[in-house]
Amino acid sequence: KAGVTQTPRYLIKTRGQQVTLSCSPISGHRSVSWYQQTPGQGLQFLFEYFSETQRNKGNFPGRFSGRQFSNSRSEMNVSTLELGDSALYLCASRADLTGFAATNEKLFFGSGTQLSVL
Amino acid sequence: GQQLNQSPQSMFIQEGEDVSMNCTSSSIFNTWLWYKQDPGEGPVLLIALYKAGELTSNGRLTAQFGITRKDSFLNISASIPSDVGIYFCAGQTSGNTPLVFGKGTRLSVIA
DSSP states (O other): OOOOEEEOSEEEEOTTOOEEEEEEOOTTOOEEEEEEEETTTEEEEEEEEETTEEEEEOSOOTTEEEEEOTTSOEEEEEOSOOGGGOEEEEEEEEOOSSSSOOTTOOOEEOOOEEEEEO | OOOEEEEOSEEEEETTOOEEEEEEESSOOSEEEEEEEOTTSOOEEEEEEOSTTOEEEETTEEEEEOTTSSEEEEEEOSOOGGGOEEEEEEEESSTTSOOEEOOOEEEEEEO
16 A cells, blocks of 8 residues: 655745645545644644545644645645745645544654755 | 653664653643654654553553653663654644644664
8 A cells, every 4th residue: 555645755945936735645544634844843733634624723824725635635835935934744644434533543644845945 | 732842852872772752741642652753754653552551562662651641751672773763752632633743852873
């Protein structure tokens, strides 16, 4: 079974641009979460999608948005990029077959997209 | 918001030594997890703990869910070079809430 796939692996943008990152979850997984990882702050939760709906949202500005498609694939978008948005963006998926998100469902991470804003 | 304090931030140890790291919180969590991240990769789950006082092993790794539900510990015995990486603790309140991560412990093993 293929793991969580994120594209692209690396991205360089300039301030003010916008960017879209893509995530394909493990086949059969219905929940997708996004995290931002920086050396200073560790992993910070961005949002979680389930069944094409945002189920949870972290404390990030509105420039950060996401969506989920009917095949569970997800994209996140960052508009008006700032230097501080430079980070590793990680996507994670879990099965969540019932929609009730059992606590013992493991979260599987992709390798991330390394975004550099110049 | 909820925060996890993970310590130490970094460790340099000799191959064969045992390692201990811990994670504390001001909030109660009902699930504690430990992840390892290798360079250029995403975190991989090592151990999951679901009950206060629970002690769980995975090979040379042993983790404990603190009795107060506000802390957790990870021990690695007889470290080897492939143990190098960043270890993260994470807490979860319920299945529908996101994971809260510590800032990680960077482990270096000197052969």
